[in-house]
Amino acid sequence: MEPAFTTAQARLVGVRPDRLRAGDLLTPTSGVRSRRSDDITHVSTAHAYALVLPRPFAFSHETAARLFGLPVPRPWKAGQPLHVMRPTGTPLVVRAGITSHRGLERRYTEFARALPVTDPLETWADLAGTLAEDDVLAVADALLAQGLARPKDLERAAADRRTKGCGALRRCAAAARPGAASPWESKARHTFITWGLPEPELNVDVRSSDGRWLARPDFLWRARRVVGEYDGDQHRTDRAQWQYERERRARLEDAGFTYVEMTSLSLTSPRHRDALRERLTRLLLG
Structure with a gap:
């Protein structure tokens, strides 16, 4: 079996229902199983949820930042909700372990760790609505240091936003420097x-x-x-x-x-x- 799989997939290949309730399997989310021996990380958890999330979707906010390797102030812990974004007009994801957002049609997306995510700049701009300003600056510095953005990209992304945190975005775009090491x-x-x-x-x-x-x-x-x-x-x-x-x-x-x-x-x-x-x-x- 794959590290994570859906119960529907398992039944299609003849796996018995009692096998899916065995003690060597975990249930990361309803309808998904994974091996108990596998490491539980934010990446493996996102992959497990991705198997059953409605399309189209992308991981966003702190979840996307972690998948890009960007600094966020709180280390991920098992059970911490994942952030998922869907287009406006589609149903929000109602599932335990998910914080749901709308607005995907206004975001650029790409893949990180083989998962759909809002792109680094969009992720940074979204984080300004939830993180303290010094943490927003830390992410901006990391974007520059990792070559994921240029100063003019930060300025453009900040100028385009009119949502919560847009003032912090503009200040951090101006203050971001690639030389910060942590x-x-x-x-x-x-x-x-x-x-x-x-x-x-x-x-x-x-x-x-x-x-x-x-x-x-x-x-x-x-x-x-x-x-x-x-x-x-x-x-x-x-x-x-x-x-x-x-x-x-x-x-x-x-x-x-x-x-x-x-x-x-x-x-x-x-x-x-x-x-x-x-x-x-x-x-x-x-």
Whole structure:
């Protein structure tokens, strides 16, 4: 059998009803079975649902973003609804595990992981109605970095929308940069913009006055000789990474740069946000 199959298909080839109720099979959705031993992922779940969804349809919003490998703020968990879009005038999909949308006739579509999806730009524009603005910027940065869009494509997509989130789309289209290496870097840059700070250069080489390579920091405010680094949890748990960061910081500080270290708390904790804002404002605008 295929990894997922419909009960109707199984009956056509002579599979007995009691076999379809066996303990080694799962029911991802009504009318579909899959092997219990198979990994349950957003991709396998979407493939299972696609077997019984009414045509035409396309996966959209966060489901499409995940299928493209774009960053969304919440990791997928088994049982989380999939987003499906159908044309206006057709019935919404009424099925457990589906969040249904209309408007497919106004979207460009393509295939990702062999599944029909709204195209990357349409997906990004739809997400602006459901995600926070810094998350919308993270997706825009990823579109540029992965070659799925150009800056002018983002601007066009934002200009074409008149729905919820269109203001965030326009701001993020203007602020998107291909150099961001992670969603948290994008979210940090959105915070800097919100605070009215100068925009940093992203992931560029920094050299000493005699031409020696020093580092490639996440953020560089060259005129003020300030570098910023966003440290994820691997910087704490990987001792070799931790040691490298210490040595890099020493090289930069010896060359006269001010080193600003950031973590997720710098963006999510009010106390840490206030401290980071005060320090960067003093360093960059004082």
